[in-house]
Amino acid sequence: MEDEATLIGAARAGSREAFTNLLRIHQSRIRSYLGRFVRDRDVVDDLAQETFLSTYQSLSTYREEVPFRMWMLGIARHRVLRYLRELQRRRAHESALFRGAVGEWLAKEAESLGPQDHEREVEALRSCLEGLPPKSSALVAEYYFRRRPAAEIAREENKREGAIWMALLRIRQALRRCMVSKLSAVETRA
Amino acid sequence: MNRERLEDLWSRVLAGRRLTPDEEAELAAALEADPALRSEFLRDYQLDGLLRALPSNREEEERALHEFSDRLEAERDASRFIRRVEEHLEDSTPPAPSVKRARGARLRIPAGRRGTSTASWGVGLAAAAVLVAAWLISTVFSSSPPPGPSSRGGPDAAIPGEAVPQIKGLAEEKAGKEREERKGIARNLPSAEERKRRTAEEEVQPARDAERQAELKARETDLARVAEAFQEKLRAAQDRERQAAEAAAEAKEPGAFSPTTPATRAAVGKVERGQGAFLTAGEARTEARGGEDLAAGQGLEVGPGGSAVILYPDKTLLEVGPETEAREFQAEGGKRFYIVRGTVRAQVSPQPKDQPMVIATPHGEATILGTTFRITVDPDPQKGTTLKVTQGMVRFRSSLAGRTVDVPGGHYAVAAAGVALAARPLPIDQIVLLPRQALLAGGEWALVRDAGALSGLTLEAARTNYRIRSTPKGFEYEPLRGRPAAVFTFAAQADKEYFVWVRGRSLAPDPRHLKNNEFALEIPNARFSRKCPYLGKTGEGAFVYSIPPQEGPGWTWIGGYAELKGDVPPLSVMFARTGPQELRLYAVETPIRIDVIWLSATQKARPPADQGPPPAEDR
Numbered sequence: 001m002e003d004e005a006t007l008i009g010a011a012r013a014g015s016r017e018a019f020t021n022l023l024r025i026h027q028s029r030i031r032s033y034l035g036r037f038v039r040d041r042d043v044v045d046d047l048a049q050e051t052f053l054s055t056y057q058s059l060s061t062y063r064e065e066v067p068f069r070m071w072m073l074g075i076a077r078h079r080v081l082r083y084l085r086e087l088q089r090r091r092a093h094e095s096a097l098f099r100g101a102v103g104e105w106l107a108k109e110a111e112s113l114g115p116q117d118h119e120r121e122v123e124a125l126r127s128c129l130e131g132l133p134p135k136s137s138a139l140v141a142e143y144y145f146r147r148r149p150a151a152e153i154a155r156e157e158n159k160r161e162g163a164i165w166m167a168l169l170r171i172r173q174a175l176r177r178c179m180v181s182k183l184s185a186v187e188t189r190a
Numbered sequence: 191m192n193r194e195r196l197e198d199l200w201s202r203v204l205a206g207r208r209l210t211p212d213e214e215a216e217l218a219a220a221l222e223a224d225p226a227l228r229s230e231f232l233r234d235y236q237l238d239g240l241l242r243a244l245p246s247n248r249e250e251e252e253r254a255l256h257e258f259s260d261r262l263e264a265e266r267d268a269s270r271f272i273r274r275v276e277e278h279l280e281d282s283t284p285p286a287p288s289v290k291r292a293r294g295a296r297l298r299i300p301a302g303r304r305g306t307s308t309a310s311w312g313v314g315l316a317a318a319a320v321l322v323a324a325w326l327i328s329t330v331f332s333s334s335p336p337p338g339p340s341s342r343g344g345p346d347a348a349i350p351g352e353a354v355p356q357i358k359g360l361a362e363e364k365a366g367k368e369r370e371e372r373k374g375i376a377r378n379l380p381s382a383e384e385r386k387r388r389t390a391e392e393e394v395q396p397a398r399d400a401e402r403q404a405e406l407k408a409r410e411t412d413l414a415r416v417a418e419a420f421q422e423k424l425r426a427a428q429d430r431e432r433q434a435a436e437a438a439a440e441a442k443e444p445g446a447f448s449p450t451t452p453a454t455r456a457a458v459g460k461v462e463r464g465q466g467a468f469l470t471a472g473e474a475r476t477e478a479r480g481g482e483d484l485a486a487g488q489g490l491e492v493g494p495g496g497s498a499v500i501l502y503p504d505k506t507l508l509e510v511g512p513e514t515e516a517r518e519f520q521a522e523g524g525k526r527f528y529i530v531r532g533t534v535r536a537q538v539s540p541q542p543k544d545q546p547m548v549i550a551t552p553h554g555e556a557t558i559l560g561t562t563f564r565i566t567v568d569p570d571p572q573k574g575t576t577l578k579v580t581q582g583m584v585r586f587r588s589s590l591a592g593r594t595v596d597v598p599g600g601h602y603a604v605a606a607a608g609v610a611l612a613a614r615p616l617p618i619d620q621i622v623l624l625p626r627q628a629l630l631a632g633g634e635w636a637l638v639r640d641a642g643a644l645s646g647l648t649l650e651a652a653r654t655n656y657r658i659r660s661t662p663k664g665f666e667y668e669p670l671r672g673r674p675a676a677v678f679t680f681a682a683q684a685d686k687e688y689f690v691w692v693r694g695r696s697l698a699p700d701p702r703h704l705k706n707n708e709f710a711l712e713i714p715n716a717r718f719s720r721k722c723p724y725l726g727k728t729g730e731g732a733f734v735y736s737i738p739p740q741e742g743p744g745w746t747w748i749g750g751y752a753e754l755k756g757d758v759p760p761l762s763v764m765f766a767r768t769g770p771q772e773l774r775l776y777a778v779e780t781p782i783r784i785d786v787i788w789l790s791a792t793q794k795a796r797p798p799a800d801q802g803p804p805p806a807e808d809r
Contacts, residue, residue, distance in 0.1 A: 016262055020255055027251050035243025036236040039206070044243070045254060052258050054583075057596055058613055065769035066681075078599045082582050086540050086560065101218055102235070109232050112627045114679045116770060120629075125240060144241040150205060165201035172237050184631045 004068060012059050019059075023052055026069050030076050033118050037080050037106050047083060051076045073115030081110050120183060128178035136171045143168060196220055200231055204238050225639065225647070457483035458521040459502040466496020467510070470517075489517035492532065502539075506547070509535040524548060529575075533566040538582075546585075551575040554605035557585040561599070574606025578616055586611070621688065621789040622803040623678040623773065625649045632674020634777050642745055643785045644693070644802045649676050651709070651777030652697075658778070667724040667778070670712050670732055675774040678787065684768040687719075688789040689760050691797065692748045696737050697781035707737040707753070708778035711787070715771055716763040720750075733761055734778060745785060747797045757796055763789070 004025065010018035030051055034044045054075050062071055088103035132140065142148045143164070150164040157164075199209060199217045209217065221228040461469070464478035470489040478490060478498050492498050492514045500508040502525065510516065514532020519525075524545035530552070540560035541547050547558040551567045553574040561582025567575045577586050579597045587594040588605030597603045601613040625637055625647045640648040656673065659666045682688065690711065698706030710725065712732040722733040736753040738746060749760030765771060775784060788803040 016259060020259055023255055023258065024251075027254065031251075032240060032243040036239035039239065039242075048254065049258055053262075054596065054598055056262065058598065058601075060612055061601070061614055063615075063768065065767050070770060074600075075598065078581075078583075082561075082599075085581075089540060101222070102232075105221075105228060105232055106235065109236065112624070114627075114770075116679045117629060122240065122244075125237070125244070140241065144244070161205075162198070162201070165205045166197070168238075169197060169201045169204075169234070172234050172241075176233060176237055183629065184633065 005064075008059075008062070008064075008068060011056075012062075019056055022068070026072055029069055029119075029122075030072060032122060033073055033076050033115075034080055036118075037084060037110050043083065047076070047079045051079050054079070069119075070115045073118060077110060077113075077115065081107055084110060121179060124179040124182040125175065127182060128175050131178065132171065132175070136167075136174070139164070139167060140171060196227070200234070204235065456486050456521070458486050458488075458519045458525070459484050459500050459506075459508075462499040462501045462507075464496075464498040466493040466512070467491065467498035468493075484519055486520050486522065488519055489515070490519070491515050504539045504541075506539045506541075507537040511535070526550070529565065529567045531567050531569045533564065535562075535564040537562045551605070553590050554586060554588040557587070559583070563597075571607040574604055574609065576602060576604050578602040617686075618681060618683050619686070619791040620793075620804055621680050621682055623680060623787040623789075625676075625785070627680075628676035628678055628775070630676055634674035634780075635676040635775070638783075640783060640785070642695075643783075645786070649775070649784045650697075651780045651782055654777040654780045656776070656778050665724060667710075667734065670710055670725065670774070670776050673776050675712075675776050676784075678773045678775070680771055680773070681769060682716075682765045682771045682789065684765050686791045687762045687764055688791055689749065689762045689794055690718075690733075691760070691788040691790065691793060692735055693745055693785040693788070693799075694735075694737050694748060695743060695745045695783050695785075696739065697743075697783060706779050706781060707739050708734055709782060709784065710734045710776040710778050712774040712776065713763055713765075713771065714774075715766045717766070719762040719764075722751075731763075737782065744799060746799050747801075749796050760794065760796065 004022070007018045007022045007025075011022055027048070030048055031044060034047050034051075038044050038047065051072065055072050058075070062068065066074075084103050084107040088101075088107065129137070129140065139153070142153055143150060150168075151161045154161045154164045196217065199213055202209060203217070221231060461467075461478045461480055461482045461484060463480050464482075467478040468475040468491045469478045469482065469484065470491055471485075471487065475491070478484075484490065484500055490498060490500070490510060492510050492512055494512050496512050498510040500510065500519075502508075502521070506525065511533035514534060515530040516532070516534065517528045517530060519527045524541065525547040526549070528550045534549070536547075536549075536558070538547055538558050538560050541558065543559065549556045549558070549565060551565070552569065553567070553571060556563075556565060556577055559582070561584055562580040563582075563584055564578045564580075565575065566578075571590065574588075574590065577584060577597055579599050579601055581599040583599070584597045585594060586597050586603050586605065588603075588611040590605055590607050591609070591611040593611045595603055595611050595613050597613045600616055602616050603611060603613050605611060624645045625643070626645065628635070628637075628649060630636065630649075634651050634654050635649050636652070637647055638650045639646060640650075654674075657668045659668075692709075692711070694709070696707040710732060714731050717730045718733045720733075721730055724734050725732045734751055735748050736751045737748055738752040738755060750758045752758045773787065775787070786803065790803070793803075
């Protein structure tokens with residue numbers, strides 16, 4: 001595949017193939033960013049498509065001072081913010097106040113989380129996943145990566161489903177601590 | 191409520207289980223009351239989402255790329271196809287002026303991931319709905335006069351008495367032509383409807399193979415476009431017919447014309463506040479006072495130094511600036527008005543998809559589904575209409591450029607003579623860095639609650655091991671690099687001078703003490719307006735700030751090293767390049783708190799202690 005700058009140039013000149021190749025490079029990054037704020041996979045798909053389309057339509061405004069992936073993440077951020085705010089209003093209208101409030105809080109999080117922060121956190125998360133104890137690592141792989149329902153895992157392990165949810169919560173807490181420490185270490189080194 | 195219970199509820203939320211209303215209320219109250227817990231759970235929510243999205247699924251991703259590629263292809267083909275349909279229609283109808291795009295008529299091509307069959311039905315039903323609606327409209331209008339108020343753009347028409355018979359004749363002739371044109375279009379509708387019906391019947395039989403699926407998909411896409419083209423044509427014809435009929439009616443009674451005298455005058459919204467503002471209806475002008483209705487068809491004029499706020503029933507808010515003239519407010523079938531000149535800032539609640547809000551100007555048209563933006567109209571076509579979008583997305587059409595562009599949040603576009611229509615990033619004049627945006631590295635800074643902080647949260651450095659050595663030559667400050675810091679990332683422009691204001695306070699028991707009031711800022715890609723006397727080795731991108739101790743324990747704005755007096759000449763920075771930047775905040779002397787860091791291209795004098803930076807929507 002050609003380098004990114006060449007692809008951007010070709011995409012600006014109208015090559016859809018070049019643009020598709022750009023998306024091929026950055027798609028998973030965009031999806032993981034959207035996924036941290038939105039649970040519904042269909043919605044993530046829709047937001048990703050909207051991000052791609054918006055990126056395509058605004059290619060002429062892209063300035064090379066900003067890395068292309070950051071620029072795309074910025075567009076994805078606008079999309080997800082808009083979605084969360086709409087969700088919040090809709091939920092408030094439906095009297096689903098709790099979910100509306102979560103939407104509002106998440107929108108604030110999304111506002112303050114820059115694309116660079118996301119990049120760093122994903123990198124730290126990948127590194128922390130490698131350091132998980134084998135049992136935790138296996139549970140993460142089964143539940144998150146192989147997408148097996150918690151109920152099914154619980155049956156196999158002869159546990160209650162609630163125990164699996166709680167174990168996952170503890171693993172996430174450990175991962176969060178590890179990420180904070182890694183991010184701080186990186187910052188200090190820098 | 192104990193933590194165990196909260197974690198249990200939270201883990202159920204993340205597992206997608208429904209809580210009872212009581213449980214939801216319980217959890218919401220706990221999260222509302224405890225920002226630290228809320229922050230922790232929200233981070234957990236994001237981590238859970240990240241873990242779900244982390245493994246990249248090549249198959250899914252490739253499929254998404256194909257869908258996207260198809261969509262681009264379809265959108266490109268659509269314009270060609272509509273041109274063909276238009277040519278076909280031109281052959282069977284009298285020549286018509288340029289076609290105006292129908293509001294809300296855009297058909298979205300459904301994503302293939304929902305399955306071809308579902309997608310087919312989606313497009314099929316949408317096309318059917320459009321066709322049936324168009325057919326009904328054409329049937330109704332063929333036997334009754336056009337309803338509703340005038341929507342014409344030139345309300346200043348004055349007709350001299352001697353020209354009346356001639357104008358009347360021409361207008362009636364034009365009305366007749368428009369009627370014929372609309373009938374011609376309506377004649378074509380049944381055959382399109384029949385084609386659509388046949389395809390719908392075919393769709394219910396299972397497609398035999400991929401080729402057949404592709405053929406069906408192509409046909410349904412074509413039909414959707416035909417429907418859209420018909421609808422656009424029909425609406426344009428109806429508009430022209432209505433205008434021609436109105437012109438004919440006006441010609442009969444030249445003195446009776448008023449752009450704002452519709453048959454019914456339902457309230458569009460309310461005047462929330464008004465100062466130096468007037469509601470207009472034809473020649474009549476009444477003062478726009480708070481609480482008054484803004485009726486359909488009315489206009490609004492705001493004089494120099496005046497302002498007005500209009501609130502729609504759905505909470506959509508318009509802030510109308512000085513020297514602004516807006517006309518023909520309508521709400522039926524979607525909010526709509528026309529700006530002759532001036533500035534309107536709008537905060538638009540989500541609008542129904544088929545009834546977007548439309549703001550017309552002499553130079554173009556903005557179509558909005560729900561967003562925050564500002565629109566400024568200069569009657570001079572060289573300056574034109576400027577649209578600045580803070581959040582969301584606005585579809586903006588320039589009649590001068592004959593183009594449409596989607597303007598996303600953080601961007602602006604100009605519709606003016608000789609200006610290429612494009613969405614461009616907004617200039618960055620105000621950068622506000624709040625404590626919650628900081629990435630805390632090294633453990634000296636912590637996020638704590640503080641009722642006096644502008645955002646309710648502040649960064650606190652309770653202690654530091656930073657060293658300042660006293661030497662015979664003066665004080666020697668330790669290099670900053672590698673030290674614990676609060677790190678902010680943001681975007682800034684290279685061609686601007688930003689004044690760097692920090693709101694902070696010392697927590698020393700005696701705030702007049704000179705050893706508990708310093709911190710340093712480092713901006714790696716920028717140069718401060720002065721060289722810091724204490725940080726020779728760190729370069730020109732860093733400066734030690736000092737909280738003026740004589741001002742007591744409260745919050746204060748600091749513009750530099752203010753050890754001896756508050757109003758020191760403020761420091762400013764210039765960035766080496768436009769784009770993402772980093773600012774690092776270091777503790778030098780503690781304990782101190784930092785509330786907000788504000789880089790401003792316009793705030794050149796030290797703000798009063800209780801003044802905050804401008805809110806996000808005004809930046």
